[in-house]
Amino acid sequence: MASALATASRFATIATRAAASESSVPGPRRSASRVARTRRDLLAAALVVAPFASSSSSSSASSASSSASESAPDLARAIASLQREAADAYDARDFERASDALSSLMALEPSNEIWLEGRAQVYVDASRFRDAIDDYTSLLARAGAGPTAENAGARARYLANRALAHEGEKSWQRALEDDDAALALASDGGFLPDPYVLNSRGSVKSQLGDYAGARDDFLESYDLFQQSKGFRSASGVRSTPRLDGAVYAASNAALALAQLGTDDARATRELRDVARRAPNVADARAALAAVLYAGGETAAAEDAWTSACATNVGCKNYRDAAYVRDVRRWPPRMRAMLEDFLLVR
Numbered sequence: 001m002a003s004a005l006a007t008a009s010r011f012a013t014i015a016t017r018a019a020a021s022e023s024s025v026p027g028p029r030r031s032a033s034r035v036a037r038t039r040r041d042l043l044a045a046a047l048v049v050a051p052f053a054s055s056s057s058s059s060s061a062s063s064a065s066s067s068a069s070e071s072a073p074d075l076a077r078a079i080a081s082l083q084r085e086a087a088d089a090y091d092a093r094d095f096e097r098a099s100d101a102l103s104s105l106m107a108l109e110p111s112n113e114i115w116l117e118g119r120a121q122v123y124v125d126a127s128r129f130r131d132a133i134d135d136y137t138s139l140l141a142r143a144g145a146g147p148t149a150e151n152a153g154a155r156a157r158y159l160a161n162r163a164l165a166h167e168g169e170k171s172w173q174r175a176l177e178d179d180d181a182a183l184a185l186a187s188d189g190g191f192l193p194d195p196y197v198l199n200s201r202g203s204v205k206s207q208l209g210d211y212a213g214a215r216d217d218f219l220e221s222y223d224l225f226q227q228s229k230g231f232r233s234a235s236g237v238r239s240t241p242r243l244d245g246a247v248y249a250a251s252n253a254a255l256a257l258a259q260l261g262t263d264d265a266r267a268t269r270e271l272r273d274v275a276r277r278a279p280n281v282a283d284a285r286a287a288l289a290a291v292l293y294a295g296g297e298t299a300a301a302e303d304a305w306t307s308a309c310a311t312n313v314g315c316k317n318y319r320d321a322a323y324v325r326d327v328r329r330w331p332p333r334m335r336a337m338l339e340d341f342l343l344v345r
Contacts, residue, residue: 095126129168136162195224218253259331290337
């Protein structure tokens, strides 16, 4: 049972905004992120693997008494059915049904943290941030008061994901505290910081007005993404989540520099570089259009905007001030530059 639970827990690892891949950084320090999965893949994997833990537990009980032996198959079937229900509902983005199924699984196996962590994730995706915070707080309590070799990874994961829930509630200081604690656990354990968590902390620092600190986090996140490998999916296809992470970390760093206003020429160069490296990312091109227009390069700004609109995502979101402010979270100076540019179009 222990090995099955460990496997399930490993696949249930939920990283910040996306799952991380195995690091290729040389030397004795390793990345704390081990599993390369999207949030959806992680929950699905947990829901597939966990029945083996439950079945193993039931088998142990059956050897102890005949009555337990008779009930074990029924319990295993009930768990398997609820897992399918949770996975199907989650895939259909029916978060209420998914959370209900996970709650039922928790009732059947109260000591199995996989179901509680899965429900917390569903609550985040459903924007039920307070419920998610409560579940992650319960998981932290179960993990124990102090970090040990056995619980440090889980505690870091719970803290990083509770930080995301705090972000959803715009509780920036609490999000920062959880991100700090998650990164401290990695450092204390001899691991490199998770670049996803660094990028998230940079975003939180931006919301708190610490743009210099935010830029430092974004740059460190970018460096770590650059040093790390991608991963192969279950079908064997090579993916590039680390490249995507590096692109957004670099873009965020440039936006923070533009907000600081200490070197607009460098911010422009950095945005150009991101746009060149990621030809289908609208964000860097929209930002480049804004800074070029602010610098008096109207024709170049129009070209950058046209390029942004030609990407798969397009430029529609960047015409929406609420999206730029609340979803993409551009800093105030960048938002003002974009608004000025859009006024003349």
